[in-house]
Amino acid sequence: MKFDNLSLELLNTISNLTKIPNGAANIRVDGEAVVCSSSANVTITPREDGQGFTLEVKPGTIGETVHVPVLLTQTGLQETVANTFIIGENSDITIIAGCGIHNPSHNDSRHDGIHEFIVKPGARLKYVEKHYGQGQGQGKRIMNPTTKINLQSGASAEMEMTQIKGVDDTFRSTIARIEDKASLKIIERLMTDGDQSAESDVQINIVGKAGSGQILSRSVARDKSIQVFKAALVGRVECTGHVECDSIIMDNARISSIPELVAEDSEAVLTHEAAIGKIAGEQLIKLMSLGLTEQEAIDVILDGFLR
Amino acid sequence: MLKLENLCMTVNGDNGQGREIIRGLNLEFEKGKIYAITGPNGGGKTSIAKLVMGIFKPNSGHIYLNDEEITNLSISDRAHRGITYAFQQPPRFKGLTIEDLIKIARPGIDQLALRGAMRDVGLCPEDYLMRDVGPGLSGGEMKRVEIAQVLARNAKVTIFDEPEAGVDLWTIQKLIGILYNKFKDNPESITIIITHNENILRICDEIMVIQNGLVQARGTREEIWHLIKDDVECKMKEQCGELLTYEI
Ligand SMILES: Nc1ncnc2c1ncn2[C@@H]1O[C@H](COP(=O)(O)OP(=O)(O)OP(=O)(O)O)[C@@H](O)[C@H]1O
Numbered sequence A: 001m002k003f004d005n006l007s008l009e010l011l012n013t014i015s016n017l018t019k020i021p022n023g024a025a026n027i028r029v030d031g032e033a034v035v036c037s038s039s040a041n042v043t044i045t046p047r048e049d050g051q052g053f054t055l056e057v058k059p060g061t062i063g064e065t066v067h068v069p070v071l072l073t074q075t076g077l078q079e080t081v082a083n084t085f086i087i088g089e090n091s092d093i094t095i096i097a098g099c100g101i102h103n104p105s106h107n108d109s110r111h112d113g114i115h116e117f118i119v120k121p122g123a124r125l126k127y128v129e130k131h132y133g134q135g136q137g138q139g140k141r142i143m144n145p146t147t148k149i150n151l152q153s154g155a156s157a158e159m160e161m162t163q164i165k166g167v168d169d170t171f172r173s174t175i176a177r178i179e180d181k182a183s184l185k186i187i188e189r190l191m192t193d194g195d196q197s198a199e200s201d202v203q204i205n206i207v208g209k210a211g212s213g214q215i216l217s218r219s220v221a222r223d224k225s226i227q228v229f230k231a232a233l234v235g236r237v238e239c240t241g242h243v244e245c246d247s248i249i250m251d252n253a254r255i256s257s258i259p260e261l262v263a264e265d266s267e268a269v270l271t272h273e274a275a276i277g278k279i280a281g282e283q284l285i286k287l288m289s290l291g292l293t294e295q296e297a298i299d300v301i302l303d304g305f306l307r
Numbered sequence B: 001m002l003k004l005e006n007l008c009m010t011v012n013g014d015n016g017q018g019r020e021i022i023r024g025l026n027l028e029f030e031k032g033k034i035y036a037i038t039g040p041n042g043g044g045k046t047s048i049a050k051l052v053m054g055i056f057k058p059n060s061g062h063i064y065l066n067d068e069e070i071t072n073l074s075i076s077d078r079a080h081r082g083i084t085y086a087f088q089q090p091p092r093f094k095g096l097t098i099e100d101l102i103k104i105a106r107p108g109i110d111q112l113a114l115r116g117a118m119r120d121v122g123l124c125p126e127d128y129l130m131r132d133v134g135p136g137l138s139g140g141e142m143k144r145v146e147i148a149q150v151l152a153r154n155a156k157v158t159i160f161d162e163p164e165a166g167v168d169l170w171t172i173q174k175l176i177g178i179l180y181n182k183f184k185d186n187p188e189s190i191t192i193i194i195t196h197n198e199n200i201l202r203i204c205d206e207i208m209v210i211q212n213g214l215v216q217a218r219g220t221r222e223e224i225w226h227l228i229k230d231d232v233e234c235k236m237k238e239q240c241g242e243l244l245t246y247e248i
């Protein structure tokens, strides 16, 4: 399979890949899985309708990295894809996903990805997802990811979800269920500008004793963009949970940040911190005193903040 | 030479009226010398540094660097002219590492110099370079990182604002050595250290006492020190009735 330059560029932006990776991988380009390969321990089975796959990691698999990027380069393509990830007992695995849309036309391009993760007892998952859009046309680049996570006894997962730029419209829904001694850390980073809008709705339900959940969100809203961030932590039993939302607001943007904590057990310890503010003047002055222009200083501060 | 001529600056006071915090200041700083600026809290020391860096704009007066008037230059332009300022209270950044910041301070700095700047302020490069200049650093660590950046810049005019504040005794002593070796009799540089530390005063060629936005006295440490000491003791007597003495 050969990729054209555009696809390779997108692929590189969302997953740092410069070539087709070895091992298990699924690369979907314009509605079709152009690469779908399994390894000895990681099996990827396409769904019958072609709209997604089931990825299964054998128990005890340690240290494998699986790439499952999605690219949309055809104008006006709209798709809904459902993938299931089953991470076997006591395995330790990294999954790198991401979606890049190039849309130069006047028709909207849309990718709705439904990801379901079942992380079996004692397994560890690291999941990295980057969303990126480009193209000069009037057509919107839309992504609506739905992520469902089930962490079973003693499992742990770190999910890093980033929207780099260029996504016009997004509704992200993330819902997690955490069983006993399992722990989940969700890191969200979001940048919007122009007329873009982004809504993220995260709900973590801790149902098992000594479970823990963390939501860390960093976002930057520029121009006239709008962001809504809802983060709910529900502690049904003795558990710990923390939500942290930190946003930089610029220009005429609008950000609402709505954390919610629900405790149903007196041993549940849940905390939240939320802050929205502009770039601190002192930071700009400091960087300018090191020789940067104001614009360069802003870029450095935002890049760091979203890193 | 750096020259401040008839500088005046007014800020908005708490009562809504203007308050003059720099009042017709005239100062000259020559190449090859280390200057100390000292004086009571709120006297105007930091304001002078900010005026030189371009962070504050004077209401009247002029600032010259080597005969070029820089009064209306931006902060970045002054940085490019070779002025650098180590903040009294450096700001914190989320997501920027110490290495990032030093590389901004000195673009293209090589690994050797980068590590050298860290060691100068007593920070082990292996432990610190990758750390965020964020809420995770202690007050003294922040201060040392600030000094490391400014040392890395190798600027023509270097202003330190209370480099000793929050820094432990061991590091202050080391730092005084570094400042001495780097700046004493260095014909290329003008060094200004705002300080309340007697040992730092010892390495300075000239001391300026700033009070109420004006120069109250200037001279060598020998000429000035008794004035400061007498003044402090006199205030103490006024307030405590007699000199406090400690018996060990
Ligand atoms: N941005 C500002 N707005 C209002 N007042 C200010 C501002 N900056 C400084 N001042 C006032 O100007 C005076 C001089 O302040 P400055 O920070 O220069 O003092 P300093 O000599 O550096 O004191 P310290 O030894 O405490 O650092 C103080 O009374 C201070 O309250």
Ligand SMILES: [Mg+2]
Residues within 6 Å of the ligand: B045, B046, B047, B088, B161
């Ligand atoms: Mg001060």
